[in-house]
Amino acid sequence: AVPLVVAKSTSLSAKHGLLIKNRTAFENSRKISTIVFDKTGTLTVGKFEVARVLVIDHQSNDHQKWENEMLRIVAALEQNSEHPIATGILAEIKKRSLDVPKAIDFQAITGKGVEAMVEGKHLKVVSPGYLNEKHIALPEGFEANGSETVVFVIINEVLYGYIALSDTIRPESAEAIQTLHDNGIKSLLLTGDNSQVAESVSNQLKMDGFFAEVLPHQKLDKIKELQQKGEFVAMTGDGVNDAPPLAQADIGIAVGSGSDIAAETAGIVLVNSNPKDIVSLILFGKATYRKMV
Ligand code: ADP
Ligand code: MG
Numbered sequence: 001a002v003p004l005v006v007a008k009s010t011s012l013s014a015k016h017g018l019l020i021k022n023r024t025a026f027e028n029s030r031k032i033s034t035i036v037f038d039k040t041g042t043l044t045v046g047k048f049e050v051a052r053v054l055v056i057d058h059q060s061n062d063h064q065k066w067e068n069e070m071l072r073i074v075a076a077l078e079q080n081s082e083h084p085i086a087t088g089i090l091a092e093i094k095k096r097s098l099d100v101p102k103a104i105d106f107q108a109i110t111g112k113g114v115e116a117m118v119e120g121k122h123l124k125v126v127s128p129g130y131l132n133e134k135h136i137a138l139p140e141g142f143e144a145n146g147s148e149t150v151v152f153v154i155i156n157e158v159l160y161g162y163i164a165l166s167d168t169i170r171p172e173s174a175e176a177i178q179t180l181h182d183n184g185i186k187s188l189l190l191t192g193d194n195s196q197v198a199e200s201v202s203n204q205l206k207m208d209g210f211f212a213e214v215l216p217h218q219k220l221d222k223i224k225e226l227q228q229k230g231e232f233v234a235m236t237g238d239g240v241n242d243a244p245p246l247a248q249a250d251i252g253i254a255v256g257s258g259s260d261i262a263a264e265t266a267g268i269v270l271v272n273s274n275p276k277d278i279v280s281l282i283l284f285g286k287a288t289y290r291k292m293v
Helices: 002-016 023-031 039-043 063-078 084-095 128-133 173-182 195-204 216-228 240-248 260-265 275-292
Strands: 018-020 034-038 049-055 103-109 113-118 121-126 149-155 158-166 186-190 209-211 233-237 251-255 268-270
Touching: 023 251, 023 275, 034 039, 034 216, 034 275, 039 186, 039 195, 039 275, 049 063, 049 084, 063 084, 063 103, 063 113, 063 121, 063 149, 063 158, 084 158, 103 121, 121 128, 128 149, 173 186, 173 275, 186 195, 186 216, 195 209, 216 233, 216 240, 233 240, 240 251, 240 260, 251 260, 251 275, 268 275
Parallel strands: 034 186, 034 233, 186 209, 233 251, 251 268
Antiparallel strands: 018 268, 049 158, 103 113, 113 121, 121 149, 149 158
């Protein structure tokens, strides 16, 4: 029976761009009780688009001018980052045909943002969670909104403005989650993004819950917690940060053309990050090995 399974999985591989690196991981598909999904690029398209730009205390009514001035220095910083947020901001710069200066001393603020020196100014672009942690008040009238990922711009330690970006849920995601449900598998969302966005995606897809504003090193602990509760956990991820939790999960599924480190650690690699392929893979594994035992 084994060669047949291998043959079948190979043809599935060819069709779906699937690499089963660890056969045991695949055989274990039948035991999965929970799948933990990363958000950006798996359940969503992963293309952030700038939806709104706001400069808090702009000194004239020429909004566009102040926005552009902030965007160009933010872009200088984001040129050093590979985060989908950075890609979204750089696309906006192209649209507006702005010239981007050079940043120096670039550093990531792990799970919370990025910082650098640009034109002699210390610039930070950070998550709402970072503002909260530093007790920096949100701009007046600002309301978080589940359809936007917001990053705040801090210049020389003063809150200067924000950029709201939107991503789109993949059309296939809802059906994938539903199919998992029909097969008795719970789905959870795990993201570094803010809780309004996480809750909104989780609700729209009728998922069983979400973990938001999770720092890279906490992702591993979330997987462990689920396992301690008796769950048999599969996890999808694409980032460098996802390698430890992918290794901890009972089945790690590296998706997309993301980081090589994630792909090295995971038992299964999917070239596409389509959630439908993830579901086919798991159900196929389930069906195959159920018959064998
Ligand atoms: P995830 O992979 O779930 O998006 P990350 O740890 O990569 O989680 O990012 C968490 C948050 O940190 C982002 O939602 C954003 O607020 C902030 N962040 C990370 N990288 C950047 C960046 N290059 N520019 C602006 N904000 C960033
Ligand atoms: Mg990430």
